[in-house]
Structures are given as structure tokens and as C-alpha cells.
Amino acid sequence: MRGDDTVTGDIHVHSKYSTDSDTPMEEVVRQAIQMGLSYVCFTDHIDYDFPYEDIIFDFDVSDYMKEIGELRDRYGDRVKILAGVELGLQEHLGPKYRQLLRDYPFDFAIGSQHLVGGKDPYYPEVFDGKSDSFVYRQYFEEMLTDLKAFHEFDTLGHLDYIVRYGQTKARAYSYRQYADVIDEILKLLVRYNLAIEINTAGLRKQLGFPNPHPDVLRRYRELGGTLVTMGSDAHRPHAMGFAFDTAKEILRSCGFTHTVYYEKRRPVFVKL
Numbered sequence: 141m142r143g144d145d146t147v148t149g150d151i152h153v154h155s156k157y158s159t160d161s162d163t164p165m166e167e168v169v170r171q172a173i174q175m176g177l178s179y180v181c182f183t184d185h186i187d188y189d190f191p192y193e194d195i196i197f198d199f200d201v202s203d204y205m206k207e208i209g210e211l212r213d214r215y216g217d218r219v220k221i222l223a224g225v226e227l228g229l230q231e232h233l234g235p236k237y238r239q240l241l242r243d244y245p246f247d248f249a250i251g252s253q254h255l256v257g258g259k260d261p262y263y264p265e266v267f268d269g270k271s272d273s274f275v276y277r278q279y280f281e282e283m284l285t286d287l288k289a290f291h292e293f294d295t296l297g298h299l300d301y302i303v304r305y306g307q308t309k310a311r312a313y314s315y316r317q318y319a320d321v322i323d324e325i326l327k328l329l330v331r332y333n334l335a336i337e338i339n340t341a342g343l344r345k346q347l348g349f350p351n352p353h354p355d356v357l358r359r360y361r362e363l364g365g366t367l368v369t370m371g372s373d374a375h376r377p378h379a380m381g382f383a384f385d386t387a388k389e390i391l392r393s394c395g396f397t398h399t400v401y402y403e404k405r406r407p408v409f410v411k412l
């Protein structure tokens with residue numbers, strides 16, 4: 141266990157291995173060193189069977205591991221470089237993801253719901269003819285289904301990510317409004333010994349809170365959850381570590397004493 145108050149790191153960072161990022165891995169590592177981070181974890185996107193023919197969220201994991209190894213050789217004395225992945229959840233993908241996690245020596249795996257009704261909510265037409273609250277509820281229900289089907293990852297990414305894309309954003313959203321289904325998700329996280337993520341991209345995207353909302357983090361804690369991972373979801377280096385001081389304040393106010401990062405798929409506790 142590392143208990144040094146000054147230790148911090150960003151464990152949700154994308155590079156050019158993600159279809160939606162151009163950032164060279166080396167830039168991420170240099171930025172981490174410049175910011176004085178103690179550890180940084182690449183979590184590039186794998187979303188098998190993404191429902192758009194022209195958009196593939198997948199990469200050559202052997203190349204990825206090789207490049208991370210080279211960066212460790214060059215910079216590993218200045219920052220701990222971890223190899224993670226962000227897996228896009230769909231009910232039928234469990235067997236493929238289990239195999240992937242067996243085949244490669246990942247340090248960390250985030251499970252993230254990126255779809256609703258088989259579509260990417262990044263595209264506004266997903267909300268056409270439906271209320272935001274209808275789509276938000278559908279999203280949480282699908283997350284619950286997907287989590288029951290596959291939960292051999294380490295942390296649940298940006299639990300209320302859908303709220304970033306609604307036409308009314310957070311106006312149709314409170315934890316209380318969806319507490320029935322969100323509680324089921326949180327209880328499963330506790331039962332499966334999974335962490336929850338505080339993802340500061342919600343703050344960066346002017347949502348007014350991180351993903352998930354502090355009320356959700358507080359509820360996870362109330363239900364017995366103690367494992368929380370912290371990440372910026374940066375797709376460009378300047379966004380790394382965004383609002384981590386605010387995130388730490390929120391976590392303390394929700395009753396957490398530590399964050400965790402994962403090394404060789406095991407949690408390492410870092411005092412808040």
C-alpha cells in the first residue's frame with residue numbers, strides 16, 4: 141500500500157490506439173512526468189461489435205504491449221506506466237472479453253457502457269422522438285443487464301455517461317430519479333468486488349459534476365463499496381489530471397479514504 145499524500149496518477153487515458161484519439165503514447169508519458177504523476181495507465185478502447193460498419197474500436201494488443209514495454213524501458217524510472225483497456229460492454233461479449241483478458245498481461249480493465257438501444261448516444265438521433273429520461277433509464281437498464289452477463293473487469297467506467305449526451309443534459313437527471321436501477325448496479329459492483337470510477341470528463345464537458353454524480357458515489361459507499369478509481373478520460377494530453385483536486389474533495393465528502401489503481405489486475409490503495 142502506498143500512503144503518500146502526494147502520490148497521484150491518472151488511470152483513464154487514451155492514445156492513438158483508440159479510434160477517437162491521435163495522441164502518441166510518448167506524449168502521454170511525457171505529460172505524466174511533467175505533471176509529476178506517480179503512475180499513468182493507458183486505457184485504449186476495445187468495443188467489439190460496435191454497431192457502425194465504418195467505426196472500429198479495436199487495435200493490435202501485441203503492438204500496444206510492445207510499445208508500452210519500450211516506454212517503460214525509457215521512462216519507467218520516472219513514472220509507473222500501466223497497461224489497461226476500456227472495454228465497451230454488450231451482453232453477448234463476455235466470452236470474447238474474458239479471452240482477451242486471459243491472452244494479454246493487462247494491469248487494469250475498465251468496463252464501460254457506450255451504447256443504448258444498440259446505438260452510440262454520441263449521435264443526437266438516438267434521442268429523436270424520445271424523452272431524455274426514457275433514454276437514460278434504458279441506458280441504466282442495459283448496463284445492469286450487461287454487468288450481470290460480464291463483470292470480470294476492475295472498475296465500472298463513467299456510470300452516468302449517457303447524461304453527457306441528452307438534449308437537456310443533467311436537467312432530466314438525478315440519482316434519485318433512477319435510484320431503483322442504479323442501486324441494483326451498485327449492489328452488483330459491491331457483490332463482485334468491483335470498483336467504481338470517478339471520471340472527471342463530466343466536469344471538463346461542463347456537466348457540473350464528474351461521472352457519476354457524487355450522489356451515486358455516496359450511495360456506492362453506503363452500500364459497502366470502498367474501491368474507487370480516478371481518471372480524466374483524456375484523449376489529448378492537456379486534459380490529463382483534469383480537476384483531480386475537485387474529484388478528491390468529492391470522494392472525501394462521500395466517505396472514501398483511498399482511491400485505487402490496478403497493477404497486474406490487483407488494487408493498490410492510495411490515500412486520499
Ligand SMILES: [Zn+2]
Pocket residue numbers: 226252254297298
Ligand atoms: Zn468510455
Ligand SMILES: [Zn+2]
Pocket residue numbers: 152154226373
Ligand atoms: Zn475512455
